[in-house]
Amino acid sequence: MTRSLAFTKGHGTENDFVLVADLDGALTLTDAEVALLADRRAGLGGDGVIRVLPTEAASEQHVRDQAGTARWFMDYRNADGSAAELCGNGTRVFAAYLRREGLETAEEFTIATRAGAKTVRVEGDLYAVDLGPWHLTDPETAERDGFDSLVHIDGHEPFSALSVDLGNPHTVLALPPAVDLASLDLTRAPVVNPHPSTGTNVELVAPMGPAHIAMRVHERGVGETRSCGTGACAAAIATSFWADNVAENPTWTVDVLGGSLRVRLLPGNGVELAGPAQLVADGTVTLR
Numbered sequence: 470m471t472r473s474l475a476f477t478k479g480h481g482t483e484n485d486f487v488l489v490a491d492l493d494g495a496l497t498l499t500d501a502e503v504a505l506l507a508d509r510r511a512g513l514g515g516d517g518v519i520r521v522l523p524t525e526a527a528s529e530q531h532v533r534d535q536a537g538t539a540r541w542f543m544d545y546r547n548a549d550g551s552a553a554e555l556c557g558n559g560t561r562v563f564a565a566y567l568r569r570e571g572l573e574t575a576e577e578f579t580i581a582t583r584a585g586a587k588t589v590r591v592e593g594d595l596y597a598v599d600l601g602p603w604h605l606t607d608p609e610t611a612e613r614d615g616f617d618s619l620v621h622i623d624g625h626e627p628f629s630a631l632s633v634d635l636g637n638p639h640t641v642l643a644l645p646p647a648v649d650l651a652s653l654d655l656t657r658a659p660v661v662n663p664h665p666s667t668g669t670n671v672e673l674v675a676p677m678g679p680a681h682i683a684m685r686v687h688e689r690g691v692g693e694t695r696s697c698g699t700g701a702c703a704a705a706i707a708t709s710f711w712a713d714n715v716a717e718n719p720t721w722t723v724d725v726l727g728g729s730l731r732v733r734l735l736p737g738n739g740v741e742l743a744g745p746a747q748l749v750a751d752g753t754v755t756l757r
Contacts, residue, residue, distance in 0.1 A: 471757050476506070476513060477566060479752040481558030483695035483727025487515040488566050491544075494526030502756055507548035511604025513754060516694045517556060517561055520544035521572075524581040532581055539581035541567055547690030554637040555584035557698020560596035561596035564589040569748060572754035584636025595731075597743035600699065603706055604738060606665075615711060620671060621660040622653055627738040630661070630671075631707045635740070638669040638689075639703035643676075643711060650675040657731055670697060672704045682708055683724040695727035702740045705732040
């Protein structure tokens with residue numbers, strides 16, 4: 470059985486997504502179909518797939534509970550078909566799609582995600598998203614040791630790392646000066662010990678200057694990507710934690726392979742992500 474599906478392709482700092490509209494809540498996408506859409510050889514290609522769905526039509530009750538403040542749900546799926554709680558770059562691309570299609574017209578509005586409702590603000594060519602509160606996964610160990618896990622990457626001794634939860638899991642490691650960020654092999658997933666039961670995104674960070682870092686990321690269910698919005702936030706949070714300078718440097722620049730992002734650390738463990746979002750193509754694909 471075949472069926473045709475309209476799509477839009479978009480990206481945020483080259484973290485790219487396939488968007489499909491499901492405005493009446495009638496579309497079902499299997500894990501295999503999502504993986505096919507995201508496949509860069511047999512499909513359209515993307516780091517993930519975003520279904521644009523009325524919040525009240527979501528299958529998860531905790532998402533439907535957001536319908537009073539958010540009309541549209543960003544049903545985000547990783548490239549392997551698995552569901553994800555949140556995608557920072559995806560929120561901006563999702564917001565750009567809603568604006569283009571006239572589904573949202575205000576300069577500020579709220580969208581629903583599996584990690585809770587998120588407020589988006591338009592800043593010229595940028596979209597700023599309040600990603601809400603974050604927390605350290607193991608604060609007691611982090612406060613005592615400065616890290617809570619070890620990350621193994623081929624060809625290197627284990628790196629100390631810090632686990633940060635932004636609604637989705639992140640493990641951040643700061644590279645010593647002797648290790649070149651660009652030289653690391655991320656074709657295979659870094660091994661995290663202890664390994665989180667739900668998996669984790671892994672961010673590798675190198676300092677560039679005051680409140681300025683560079684980052685590479687290996688995303689769970691995807692592999693290395695050109696950018697990760699929540700990962701950029703986690704990287705800034707972890708670096709600020711290690712430097713103990715949240716108050717001195719509340720705004721960070723995070724360079725990723727696909728560009729640069731602005732991360733603002735807010736009072737009460739809040740964090741805001743800002744960056745561009747581009748919609749680059751529309752079309753129809755046949756699913757078999």
